[in-house]
Amino acid sequence: EDQVTQSPEALRLQEGESSSLNCSYTVSGLRGLFWYRQDPGKGPEFLFTLYSAGEEKEKERLKATLTKKESFLHITAPKPEDSATYLCAVRDTGNQFYFGTGTSLTVIP
Amino acid sequence: NAGVTQTPKFRVLKTGQSMTLLCAQDMNHEYMYWYRQDPGMGLRLIHYSVGEGTTAKGEVPDGYNVSRLKKQNFLLGLESAAPSQTSVYFCASSIRLVRQFFGPGTRLTVL
Numbered sequence: 396e397d398q399v400t401q402s403p404e405a406l407r408l409q410e411g412e413s414s415s416l417n418c419s420y421t422v423s424g425l426r427g428l429f430w431y432r433q434d435p436g437k438g439p440e441f442l443f444t445l446y447s448a449g450e451e452k453e454k455e456r457l458k459a460t461l462t463k464k465e466s467f468l469h470i471t472a473p474k475p476e477d478s479a480t481y482l483c484a485v486r487d488t489g490n491q492f493y494f495g496t497g498t499s500l501t502v503i504p
Numbered sequence: 505n506a507g508v509t510q511t512p513k514f515r516v517l518k519t520g521q522s523m524t525l526l527c528a529q530d531m532n533h534e535y536m537y538w539y540r541q542d543p544g545m546g547l548r549l550i551h552y553s554v555g556e557g558t559t560a561k562g563e564v565p566d567g568y569n570v571s572r573l574k575k576q577n578f579l580l581g582l583e584s585a586a587p588s589q590t591s592v593y594f595c596a597s598s599i600r601l602v603r604q605f606f607g608p609g610t611r612l613t614v615l
Contacts (some may be wrong), residue, residue: 431606
């Protein structure tokens with residue numbers, strides 16, 4: 396059964412304190428791993444797509460990496476505006492999308 | 505461009521009532537999706553559509569029906585609402601089965 400697990404559930408960082416969020420997955424044929432950001436009361440907003448082990452994508456203070464069993468979202472020198480819930484999702488060979496429950500990030504000034 | 509819009513934003517139903525949620529997109533996307541988001545469960549795919557007139561089941565389709573009569577619209581119907589369908593519903597669209605653009609959500613409460 397396809398499954399996506401994110402950790403930690405919640406993370407509090409001081410402004411400037413770098414860290415990483417984890418997304419581990421089991422899927423029948425990965426057709427893409429996706430990272431989204433979700434602010435309270437809003438829909439998810441796309442960040443990155445990764446397709447194969449070893450692939451990396453960067454955007455401002457965020458960097459996503461992918462291995463055969465997990466993905467990391469690295470946050471470098473975060474700012475308070477990076478506070479949000481970060482969601483990971485996978486697409487399998489049956490065109491189904493599975494989301495994790497997310498990591499709630501709070502960046503304290 | 506408005507992107508993806510959802511109607512209504514909030515709704516309260518009584519058990520057994522029916523309703524339809526409307527999703528509209530103005531990006532000419534082929535693919536559209538309906539998800540529900542519950543605390544501790546994450547987003548779960550209900551149904552999706554790969555084009556006008558076509559729909560397919562997702563992970564949790566029971567109790568829901570969908571229709572895609574026009575390319576820009578995707579309707580989600582609840583024929584007989586149950587308290588277990590209390591949730592936040594998100595619609596999304598995409599050009600292909602990749603990056604999805606999400607709407608603002610509909611908060612549904614079934615009493």
